[in-house]
Amino acid sequence: MAVLQRSSTYKAEGVVLSRRDLGDADRIVTLFTREFGRRRLVARGSRRPTSQHAPHIELFSRVRLVGGVGATLDVLTQAQNLEAYPRFREDLAAFAAAGWAVELLDGLSEDGEATPDAYAALVAFLGALNQRAADPEPLLSALALSLLDVHGYAPELWQCTVCSRTIEPGAHAFAPRTGGVICSTCSHDNASHPLSVDTLKTLRFIAHEGLTGAARLRADPRTRAELRTALRAYAASVVERDIASAHILERVGAGSAGPAAR
CATH class of the missing domain: 2.40.50.140 (Nucleic acid-binding proteins)
Structure with a gap:
């Protein structure tokens, strides 16, 4: 460095x-x-x-x-x-998604600490988001997961973060405090957010496929809402402050709905 x-x-x-x-x-x-x-x-x-x-x-x-x-x-x-990314001046949802991304990166960063992978991920995200047909929220989910991973905070999506059992399809949830998904048994004793089977599949898909996969994604309203809530809460817990732009994006209700990823 x-x-x-x-x-x-x-x-x-x-x-x-x-x-x-x-x-x-x-x-x-x-x-x-x-x-x-x-x-x-x-x-x-x-x-x-x-x-x-x-x-x-x-x-x-x-x-x-x-x-x-x-x-x-x-x-x-x-x-x-x-x-200059002109879409951000015309589309409030795209502007809010970009704001969400830079707030997270700012919270994860230290002055003078180069993180080339994080920079490359941010630039790729901004370029994809600038495309007029792009749905901001799946792209933002991919970028958030990438930045969290680069900085060592990737959420656990396969095993319960409390009891370490493999997550089986069912009434699982997402617990920011424990760092990821928790099973139905452990969810009773931890502050958590509901996570349907479709939403967990979508999270895993985005984490694996990145921006390329996220650009093809069309999620239903329930999946979008659960993704939005889980990632905002987890990001806020990691950087220890609220992501202000997330509230704007939620009010705008970005993107179109479609079948959840399988």
Whole structure:
């Protein structure tokens, strides 16, 4: 992993995770970079109408940048937009799904810790989500499972996380606190969310097939709701904070319904 020294400059490719105002004209921009993980940079003057930085640091954009290492925050000196993902400005469900994804990644990340697999997964997800016909929720489920796996938090989907018995089709549930699926016997003593057979099959399918499989998936309303609830609760338990964008996505009711995965 590359180590950045104070006062040095660096080049990187990254995705804009968040922005917040600083003073009268500046912004603090948080990016997840391929080379150096999460970096926080001051984009000086980026709120001015004449700023050269402003068009290149829109939320969720993939950019090429040059930064200078500072004592507390880096300084953005150059930025070039590589991909702006126009669907996110027009489709609230896609925007909320992208927000859900970057909130999770931000919560899983440490400043300066490069995770190339997580970066590649995020970029692939944003590209797939930008397709107008894409259903945001299955793609988001695939990305969430991938990011959790990369960071060592993949949920257990085959054995009860309490008694270790193999999960048999039936009245099983998902327990965020124990890290995955629990059997009907153990579900009585643990805070859990209902998980139908179809939803468990769908979770396993997405975990195995990734974005490619998720793009083909058409889940029924019950499966979608159970997936949404289980993954939001589990992600929140891992990063120890609520995923705010998840509530927007739930209200929007993204995507179409169809038969559950088998």
